[in-house]
Structure formats: structure tokens, C-alpha cells
Amino acid sequence: MLACVCGSDLWFYRGISDLPHGGVGHEFIGVVDEIGTDVSGLQVGDFVISPFSFSDGTCRNCQHGFHTACVHGGFFGQGGDGDGGQAEYVRVPQASGTLVKVPGSDFTDETMASLLALTDVMATGYHAAVSADVQAGMTVAVVGDGAVGLSGVLASKLLGADRIIVLGSTHEDRHNLAREWGATDIIQVRGDEAVEQLKKLTDGFGADAVLECVGTKDAAETAFAIAAAGAIVGRVGVPHDVELDAQGTFYRNVGMRGGPAPARHYQPELLKQVLDGSINPGKVFDLTTDLTSPRPTPPWTNDGRSRPSSR
Ligand SMILES: [Zn+2]
Ligand SMILES: [Zn+2]
Known part of the structure; x- marks a missing residue:
């Protein structure tokens, strides 16, 4: 079993959330070790990837591609029904609707890392781009240029974006x-200065689609300020103290979509692209360790925008 650390895991680590x-x-990704009696479509020994939430795959919300709103669903490792994935074993509720079987075997470390990225960050970046209607x-x-933001860049490119700022x-x-x-183009400043630079790059109009991959108040304000008239802000960063400008977005016809990514919805297609070598989202990982090693020095910082992920 392989697992990775998400920005939202750090809330527990830092004591921000209980x-x-x-x-x-x-x-997490891994091999099926045991199967419940009601589970179909899986066998012991299958290599599977999981989305970060579990879902039945059959209810109205799953059928419409919003597996994170499944009526029988939930999230792993949040203290609810779903066990945590940073462990040797994890119990997967609704396994038939949740897990995606990976065909083949003997993958390189690089491919394994990319399969792991499909459990959240790549699917989440992709959801930001789809929500923004790229x-x-x-x-x-x-x-944002954490793991989700970078995945959002890759997703925007896949969807045919011409220019990605x-x-x-x-x-x-x-x-x-x-x-x-x-x-x-890469803008390294923030706030009004960032808005100004982006406007300069877009003849004063702003971007045709905006991916908000952070979730802070600052990032949300910037995202809406740089949206061109008629653009949609696709947001996947869990909002923290974000207030939306009802007036400003009204007069520019700026829309908003997004939320927790239905990773399960995107995984079959993204899996194909990883296996045929057309995408390599595992490149977002910059540190590998095991569960027993002494705690490594974290490469992330506490400055919000550069968090490794947004969930
Ligand atoms: Zn995550
Ligand atoms: Zn469902």
C-alpha cells in the first residue's frame, strides 16, 4: 500500500481540527486483501486506486458525477466512517462503487506515484478546470501552485487551454x-499587485476561466478579481473565511462552481492517460518516506498559498 499526505491532513497535525x-x-492505493460479502466486481489480489471519498456509485448524485455528495458516502481519514489511509491496511466502505481496478502489474515507481496522485490532487485539479469550464x-x-494548482495547470492543458497563467x-x-x-506565465506577487499583473497580460479583461486551488480569503478575492466578464471561477480549495462579492460578480456575470472533487468520476479516464504515458501527475510529490522513519523536515511552508494541497 502507498499513501500520501494532503494539505488537509495537516489541520489535524497542527491541531487546527480535531x-x-x-x-x-x-x-492511498493498494492491493485487495479481504472482501466483504456484499462486494462485487473485485477480487483478492486486485491492485486498486481509491478516491479520497467513498461512494455507492448508484445514487442520483453519483449518477450525475458528484460522488462526493453520495447519499451513502463519506470521506476517509476525517474521523467519520472512513478509516484513515496512512496505514498498512484500510477498510473501504462501499468498495464496489468506490475502488477502481488498475489493469496490469509491475509498474515503475514513477507510474505508481502518478496512480497515487489520482486519489486526490490530480482529480481535484481536473475538477477545478472542468468546473471553471475550461x-x-x-x-x-x-x-495556487501547490500540488492541486499544478495539477490544475496540467488539466487546463489537457482541456485545450491556449494560455495558462x-x-x-x-x-x-x-x-x-x-x-x-x-x-x-507565472505571477509571483499577491493581492492587488497580482491582479494588476494579470490584467496587463490579458489586455485589461482578465482570464476566461479561473481555477481557485487554495481556499484562503486572499486567494478567493484574487480569483474573482481576475475573472473576465462571463468567466467561471472553479474552486476546489476548502473555503476558509471566504466572503463572496455578490455585487461585483453580478455586474460582470462572473459565476462560481466547484467543491470537493468527485475523484471517482474522473479516475477511469485519468487512469488510462497515466497508463498510456500521456500524463505524469506523480511529479508533484517532492518527498518520500515510510511510516517508521524519523519525521523528515517538511518541504512545505505555512504561508497558505504554497500549501502542498488544498483539501
Ligand atoms: Zn487530499
Ligand atoms: Zn451515491
Whole structure:
């Protein structure tokens, strides 16, 4: 079993959120060890990826592609019904509707990392782009260059964006990956200054689609300020103290969509692209460790926008 750490795991780690019971972690892939009596479509020994939430795959919300709103669903590692994924074993509720079987075996470490990225960050970045209605030829702005923001760049490119402007940190390694995945411009300042720079790059109009991949008040304000008239802000960062400007968005016809990504909805398609080598989302990982090693020095910082992920 492989698991990874999400930005939202850090809330427990830092004591910002309480964990009522159970383990932490919701991003994991592994091999089926045991199967419940009601589970179909899976066998012991199957290699599977999981979304960060479990779902039945059959209710109205799942059928409409919103598995994170499943009436029998829930989230892993949040102290609810779902066990934590940072462990040797995890119990997967609604396994038939939740897990996605990976065909083949003997994958490289690089492919394994990319499969792991499909459990949350890549699916979440993709959801931001789909929610923002990114279309071929558009100029897209991505707020945030953590793992989700970078995945949002890759997703925007896949959806045919012509120009991709990242509003990110000052981390050069992130800029390099963003450019590799299709970013054309990177803005390293924040607030009004960032808005001004983006307007300059877009003849004063703003971006055709905006991906909000952070969730802070600052990031949300910037996202709506840089949206061109008629644009949609696709938000996937869990909102923290965010207030929306009802008036300002009204007069510019700016829309908003998004929420917790229905990773399960996107995984079959993204899985195909990982396995045929057309995408390599595992490149967002910058540190590998095991469960027993002494705690490594975390590469992330506490400055909000550069958090490794937004969930
Ligand atoms: Zn996550
Ligand atoms: Zn459902």
C-alpha cells in the first residue's frame, strides 16, 4: 500500500481540527486483501486506486458525477466512517462503487506515484478546470501552485487551454513543473499587485476561466478579481473565511462552481492517460518516506498559498 499526505491532513497535525476517532489520510492505493460479502466486481489480489471519498456509485448524485455528495458516502481519514489511509491496511466502505481496478502489474515507481496522485490532487485539479469550464483556446488563470494548482495547470492543458497563467509562490521547482505542464506565465506577487499583473497580460479583461486551488480569503478575492466578464471561477480549495462579492460578480456575470472533487468520476479516464504515458501527475510529490522513519523536515511552508494541497 502507498499513501500520501494532503494539505488537509495537516489541520489535524497542527491541531487546527480535531480528529474524533480513527486514522488520518485519504490518499492511498493498494492491493485487495479481504472482501466483504456484499462486494462485487473485485477480487483478492486486485491492485486498486481509491478516491479520497467513498461512494455507492448508484445514487442520483453519483449518477450525475458528484460522488462526493453520495447519499451513502463519506470521506476517509476525517474521523467519520472512513478509516484513515496512512496505514498498512484500510477498510473501504462501499468498495464496489468506490475502488477502481488498475489493469496490469509491475509498474515503475514513477507510474505508481502518478496512480497515487489520482486519489486526490490530480482529480481535484481536473475538477477545478472542468468546473471553471475550461475550453480549447482559452486563457486560464490558476490561483495556487501547490500540488492541486499544478495539477490544475496540467488539466487546463489537457482541456485545450491556449494560455495558462499561474498565480503562485516563489518556489522555482514549482515554476519549472508548471511550465513543463503548460504554464505560459507565472505571477509571483499577491493581492492587488497580482491582479494588476494579470490584467496587463490579458489586455485589461482578465482570464476566461479561473481555477481557485487554495481556499484562503486572499486567494478567493484574487480569483474573482481576475475573472473576465462571463468567466467561471472553479474552486476546489476548502473555503476558509471566504466572503463572496455578490455585487461585483453580478455586474460582470462572473459565476462560481466547484467543491470537493468527485475523484471517482474522473479516475477511469485519468487512469488510462497515466497508463498510456500521456500524463505524469506523480511529479508533484517532492518527498518520500515510510511510516517508521524519523519525521523528515517538511518541504512545505505555512504561508497558505504554497500549501502542498488544498483539501
Ligand atoms: Zn487530499
Ligand atoms: Zn451515491
